[in-house]
Amino acid sequence: MPLQYTAGPPAAQPFSSRDRLITEIAGLGPDPLLHLGCVLVFDGGPPAPELLADHVRTRLPALRELVLRPDPGQRRWVPVDRPDIDAHVHTLTVSGDLLRDPSLAVDAVLDQPLDHSRPLWGLWIVASATGDGFALAYRAHHAFQDGRAAAETVDRLFGPAGTGADGRGTGALTARGGTAASLTSALLRDLLPTARPRAVDWPPARHPAAGTRHAAVGSYELRRVHDLIRGTGAGISHIALAALTGALRAWHPDTWRDAASPLPATFALSVRTADDPYRLLGNRGAVAVLPLPCHDPSPAARLETLRAEASPARLADLAGRHTALFDHMPYWCARKGLRRTIDARRVPLALADVRFRADLSWQGRRPEAVHLLPPSVPGQPLFAAWTTHGGRLRITFVADTGVPGLDALPGHFDDALDRLTARPAPAPAPCPAP
Missing domain, CATH: 3.30.559.10 (Chloramphenicol acetyltransferase-like domain)
Incomplete structure (x- = not known):
């Protein structure tokens, strides 16, 4: 049957x-x-x-x-x-x-x-x-x-039987549109290749690829950041981006002592619509290039920068451009645009935030841990992806085995979270008047 x-x-x-x-x-x-x-x-x-x-x-x-x-x-x-x-x-x-x-x-x-x-x-x-x-x-x-x-x-x-069958809750970004002229101008400026792409000098990108990969994972209690969320209005994704920026700064501190520019990273966006009849098939992604302010010594300032760079409005605008690029322009144009966006000389690492919406289990048992398996973009030395599960933020770092020191990143991420959530020391009480 x-x-x-x-x-x-x-x-x-x-x-x-x-x-x-x-x-x-x-x-x-x-x-x-x-x-x-x-x-x-x-x-x-x-x-x-x-x-x-x-x-x-x-x-x-x-x-x-x-x-x-x-x-x-x-x-x-x-x-x-x-x-x-x-x-x-x-x-x-x-x-x-x-x-x-x-x-x-x-x-x-x-x-x-x-x-x-x-x-x-x-x-x-x-x-x-x-x-x-x-x-x-x-x-x-x-x-x-x-x-x-x-x-x-x-x-x-x-998840429970029937999860997702109603087509709701895809977690996709609602892409902003625009006039044909504005979209074309933005695409030509931001996505099509330049004659001489500016190379980013970052130590992990200097090591020859070994052709095999290695992963390091970290797990952190979400309650550590609850006060930060309430006090700043930042989302989990912004906090993860800021902690990751701090971790990358600590990973290669010499790189940032005299640096005055950020580290570009691609950030994956989903633009799949809820009415897509084949929601689980094919790639319906967009890519934002986020400048990670690793050069900024202030954790609070890094968080504010990333809140602006990864604001819903800006991400929706970028998603709209990529939707136009991939769905409405010739294939050769989309090809050049994507090649430039993931060019490891310009953008040496990739990031993703992917969430699960169901109460996951197997044979009545809930998982002790859930970790993402990110892909590796050819030529890029590092991919970091995070999710939340069971009251914890969990991050996976994947790199070519030719990149040394990967196992230190989860610890640097932990330290960066501590610095983000540290409360300022109270000002000393004034001395009583004599």
Whole structure:
């Protein structure tokens, strides 16, 4: 009996310009460099692969995008007649305690391949050789799904049955429009390549790539920043950006002693609309270039700068430009615009903030930790992505193994949060008059 999909049976869908671009960019380096997803870490023993595959089958009616595979020759996604869910479930074993060190699971799955003859997603069961916890990792190719689509897929797989089926709560940014003339002018100024791009001198970008990747993760209590949110009006994303800026400043302090300019970083935005009939398919992202004020010694000033640079109005404006670039302009123009935006000589690192909206669980157990699996943009030495879960802010740093000192970043991030949330010392009481 054919599977009864919640939104009707899947049909072939053309590649968007973003899908084409991401597929092309993936050809610039090893294919795994453009996989993304997340890792859920649980207490207890790992499930059998058959049990996880059976669970996916029960959720498949609301996940029709997961049966579409790439047809590069026709530049489209086409349905698989008989999806083999078992082929998408894999197992790995790592040494060490996953509950104490979730980065073991992140590292284990980073560069695992995806079969391009099938839909471009997979689930990995990561077991610990010592029996201390296990992880479930969902991964997809960045052309098949962007970060928002992957997060919603995880919500539907491991949230309560029916999560996301109503099409609400996509978490996408509402892109601002504009006149054709203003959009064209902005695109030509901000996105198309210049003859001589200004190179950014940043130590992590100087190291030759090793071709393999490493992850470091950090976990921080959100209650540490509640007073800061109330006192400044900043959002979690602004605070994460400010703490990251402080961490990068401490990571290579000599770089910023005499510097007078910020460090450019790409910041991922989702512009997928709630009425998209294939919300979990393809890339519907935009990119903002944020100048991280690593050169500014004041934590409070860095936060205020980033509140302005990453304000909802500015991000919506940038999302509108990219929507026009990718959806309404010739492919060659979109290609040049994206190439300039991710040019590692100009923008040497990438950032993302991706949230989960469901109460995630497996067999009645909530995850002990949830960490994002960011992709690696070819040529860029570092990608940092964060989410919130269980009252904690969790960040993942991924870098080429040729970049030294990555494991120090979570500690620097912790110190930067302390400096952001430190209260000024009270002024000394005046001496009593004689």
